[in-house]
Amino acid sequence: MKxxxxxxxxxxxxxxxxxxLLFFLFVLTFLGTWEQRFTxxxxxxxxxxxxxxxxxxxxxxxxPLPGVYxxxxxxxxxxxxxxxxxxxxxxxxxxxxxxxxGIVTMLAGGLIEYHSSQKGHMTLHENGQRGPQQADEFKxxxxxxxxxxxxxxxxxxxxxxxxxxxxxxxxxxxxxxxVSDELPFDVTVSRVARNSRVVPASQARGGGGxxxxxxTLVDLPQMKEAEQDSAGLYVTLSEKNGxxxxxxxxxxxxxxxxxxxxxxxxxxxxxxxxxWKVPFSIVLDDFRKVDHPGTMMPASFESDVTKIExxxxxxxxxxxxxxxxxxxxxxxQSGWGPQNAAPGTPLFSTFSxxxxxxxxxxxxxxxxxxxxxxxxxxxxxxxxxQAENRRATA
Amino acid sequence: MRTHLPLCLTALALAAGCGGYSSGGxxxxxxxxxxxEPRRGSDxxxxxxxxxxxxxxxxxxxxxxxxxxxxxVPRGWEELPPAQFRNPNFRIPGRDxxxxxxxxxxGGGGDVAMNVNRWRGQMGLxxxxxxxxxALPRKTLMGREGVAVELEGTYGGMSESPRTGYKMxxxxxxxxxxxxxxxxxxxxxxxDAEKAGLESLCASIRLxxxxxxxxxxxxxxxxxxxxxxxxxxxxxxxxxxxxxQFRLVTxxxxxxxxxxxxxxxxxGDGGGVTANLNRWQSQLGLEPLSDAEVEALPTVDVLGxxxxxLAAKGDFKGMGGTERDAAGLIAIVCPLGSHTLFVKMTGPxxxxxxxxxxxxxxxxxxxx
Numbered sequence: 210m211k212x213x214x215x216x217x218x219x220x221x222x223x224x225x226x227x228x229x230l231l232f233f234l235f236v237l238t239f240l241g242t243w244e245q246r247f248t249x250x251x252x253x254x255x256x257x258x259x260x261x262x263x264x265x266x267x268x269x270x271x272x273p274l275p276g277v278y279x280x281x282x283x284x285x286x287x288x289x290x291x292x293x294x295x296x297x298x299x300x301x302x303x304x305x306x307x308x309x310x311g312i313v314t315m316l317a318g319g320l321i322e323y324h325s326s327q328k329g330h331m332t333l334h335e336n337g338q339r340g341p342q343q344a345d346e347f348k349x350x351x352x353x354x355x356x357x358x359x360x361x362x363x364x365x366x367x368x369x370x371x372x373x374x375x376x377x378x379x380x381x382x383x384x385x386x387x388v389s390d391e392l393p394f395d396v397t398v399s400r401v402a403r404n405s406r407v408v409p410a411s412q413a414r415g416g417g418g419x420x421x422x423x424x425t426l427v428d429l430p431q432m433k434e435a436e437q438d439s440a441g442l443y444v445t446l447s448e449k450n451g452x453x454x455x456x457x458x459x460x461x462x463x464x465x466x467x468x469x470x471x472x473x474x475x476x477x478x479x480x481x482x483x484x485w486k487v488p489f490s491i492v493l494d495d496f497r498k499v500d501h502p503g504t505m506m507p508a509s510f511e512s513d514v515t516k517i518e519x520x521x522x523x524x525x526x527x528x529x530x531x532x533x534x535x536x537x538x539x540x541x542q543s544g545w546g547p548q549n550a551a552p553g554t555p556l557f558s559t560f561s562x563x564x565x566x567x568x569x570x571x572x573x574x575x576x577x578x579x580x581x582x583x584x585x586x587x588x589x590x591x592x593x594x595q596a597e598n599r600r601a602t603a
Numbered sequence: 604m605r606t607h608l609p610l611c612l613t614a615l616a617l618a619a620g621c622g623g624y625s626s627g628g629x630x631x632x633x634x635x636x637x638x639x640e641p642r643r644g645s646d647x648x649x650x651x652x653x654x655x656x657x658x659x660x661x662x663x664x665x666x667x668x669x670x671x672x673x674x675x676v677p678r679g680w681e682e683l684p685p686a687q688f689r690n691p692n693f694r695i696p697g698r699d700x701x702x703x704x705x706x707x708x709x710g711g712g713g714d715v716a717m718n719v720n721r722w723r724g725q726m727g728l729x730x731x732x733x734x735x736x737x738a739l740p741r742k743t744l745m746g747r748e749g750v751a752v753e754l755e756g757t758y759g760g761m762s763e764s765p766r767t768g769y770k771m772x773x774x775x776x777x778x779x780x781x782x783x784x785x786x787x788x789x790x791x792x793x794x795d796a797e798k799a800g801l802e803s804l805c806a807s808i809r810l811x812x813x814x815x816x817x818x819x820x821x822x823x824x825x826x827x828x829x830x831x832x833x834x835x836x837x838x839x840x841x842x843x844x845x846x847x848q849f850r851l852v853t854x855x856x857x858x859x860x861x862x863x864x865x866x867x868x869x870x871g872d873g874g875g876v877t878a879n880l881n882r883w884q885s886q887l888g889l890e891p892l893s894d895a896e897v898e899a900l901p902t903v904d905v906l907g908x909x910x911x912x913l914a915a916k917g918d919f920k921g922m923g924g925t926e927r928d929a930a931g932l933i934a935i936v937c938p939l940g941s942h943t944l945f946v947k948m949t950g951p952x953x954x955x956x957x958x959x960x961x962x963x964x965x966x967x968x969x970x971x
Binding site: 421458460 | 623626637644654
């Protein structure tokens with residue numbers, strides 16, 4: 210047992226492991242960059258950088274590779290065991306030790322961001338004419354969710370949410386069933402397409418999936434910009450205790466959710482971009498854009514908003530270099546439209562919303578790494594000067 | 604260690620890769636979210652045609668692939684319900700394999716070259732270079748110069764089984780912030796037989812009344828013309844030219860391509876009257892005007908506003924790097940409060956000043 214433990218410690222603290230991991234990181238960085246020629250950045254991140262392993266196909270040859278998530282996990286272990294725990298502790302390695310602590314901190318920050326961050330957008334319309342003027346939630350640019358809710362005759366609604374990661378990668382022949390004690394039916398998902406189109410069955414000419422209510426879902430190639438993909442899938446609600454089945458197509462571009470009546474109860478089922486609630490509400494009061502003279506290129510744009518939280522209101526200006534930071538969320542002024550609007554047309558303002566508990570970790574870890582390297586460099590320099598002096602006087 | 608290392612990595616990778624959701628299975632729904640009231644449209648069952656936008660109800664919200672263009676259905680053609688990226692959408696009775704539709708893509712859906720090569724890919728053809736795209740025949744669509752495409756090959760379409768002996772014809776035009784394509788694809792003989800109908804459709808496409816299309820989408824021809832909320836009278840002998848970024852319309856006095864007169868509308872003051880006049884002065888290599896000199900400029904009544912008119916000559920250097928010696932410039936700035944109207948005519952000095960009367964008549968004819 211002791212031999213096994215020593216062997217593992219030797220393995221995880223070895224330079225060989227570090228070099229191997231760094232080599233694979235280089236390979237995956239290269240392949241990921243190369244693949245961005247053909248697919249969206251989001252898909253490359255999913256495939257290469259968020260995965261524990263992947264199969265890269267080139268010239269028809271499948272090449273299994275470790276994913277960056279696995280590699281960085283092992284690299285962190287290697288740094289901790291080899292670069293911090295087992296490293297010889299002396300004044301000569303003090304700077305290196307600090308630098309290693311900084312690197313591990315940065316990797317830890319990345320892990321926190323990967324698992325805990327939320328990134329999306331909130332779009333609000335002036336005057337509420339063409340869309341909501343007020344919102345207390347924001348949507349993901351890339352991720353999906355299926356939302357099932359019972360619609361009461363009056364009062365609030367409880368939404369049951371199936372996150373996209375549980376169905377978006379479903380194999381064509383597989384089905385996934387989602388259950389809850391709060392629902393009188395099971396939700397079964399199948400034939401998931403990351404980008405799709407719903408067409409009348411008469412237009413599909415044999416393509417597409419099963420026909421439901423005269424329509425079928427046709428798979429499309431994914432867009433270069435993942436934000437433009439329109440996911441689609443088939444869903445079946447199977448009433449418990451052997452009851453009836455209800456089938457439908459859910460499509461990202463649908464105008465309305467699928468609403469099903471089961472006896473006296475009404476349920477809605479929707480496929481939409483993943484949503485997150487924020488603990489406050491934002492109302493768009495006014496949006497302004499200033500163009501460069503003589504052009505239609507915006508020099509700056511800003512929004513006057515009212516933040517409503519716990520009954521209290523606060524007027525805030527959000528502009529290109531002055532985001533709103535509150536309750537762990539940051540709202541950046543990131544866009545506006547319609548960009549083809551005639552003068553006088555009510556505009557909408559888009560805020561990028563980010564929640565990242567570790568957003569300052571990269572900055573501070575860089576400081577620590579720089580400090581460690583500086584200490585080590587100065588030590589090396591002093592030793593070199595001393596050695597040169599000794600040689601000169603010898 | 605050397606043998607252990609790859610084995611460890613592989614074992615870890617396989618272990619970590621097991622599981623996941625790609626195989627399906629049965630899962631508990633764990634995430635709950637509360638709302639104060641139901642989301643829009645979630646309380647009333649509707650049929651699939653309504654849900655997918657094939658039959659719109661008056662419920663507001665965002666339009667998908669909505670079309671603000673007008674058109675005349677060619678004789679013998681029938682209109683289908685709009686589909687994603689197909690609005691309007693047509694069928695030709697007796698030619699069931701033929702598809703014809705118009706696509707309006709906010710943002711353009713990629714540039715013209717990209718879309719030409721996308722169509723070529725659908726026909727099983729190799730992509731062509733941007734220079735080759737630029738050399739393709741031109742066709743006017745909605746008063747703008749577009750690229751005409753005619754392809755023969757094996758049509759794969761979007762995830763359809765390949766069909767040999769097919770032809771694809773179409774026009775692609777890129778307007779500011781939006782791209783418009785008209786496309787017909789089907790068996791080559793059917794396409795050839797319906798080319799006249801396609802020509803008729805392209806000629807009829809226009810902005811619909813009160814359409815929400817942006818400034819810069821131009822007019823559809825000479826005589827009376829309109830763009831968005833503005834109308835004007837094109838002077839006799841003047842032609843409507845190709846589009847450009849930020850322009851409501853571009854005109855050529857006497858059909859002279861070297862002289863161009865274009866209309867731009869900017870929100871706010873667009874930088875101000877004096878700043879823009881002096882920007883034009885500097886483009887001609889001239890000294891800036893003082894406030895007194897700006898005040899002393901002649902004015903033209905545009906939309907009820909006495910708008911200063913600048914008429915100048917010099918060596919022109921434009922924003923895009925265009926250079927011309929002995930250039931003329933005649934322009935007006937019309938501040939309208941929430942926005943500012945600019946009308947500017949540039950070109951060889953003789954051509955510009957010969958068209959001065961027409962310029963003044965044109966700007967006086969602008970209505971909002």
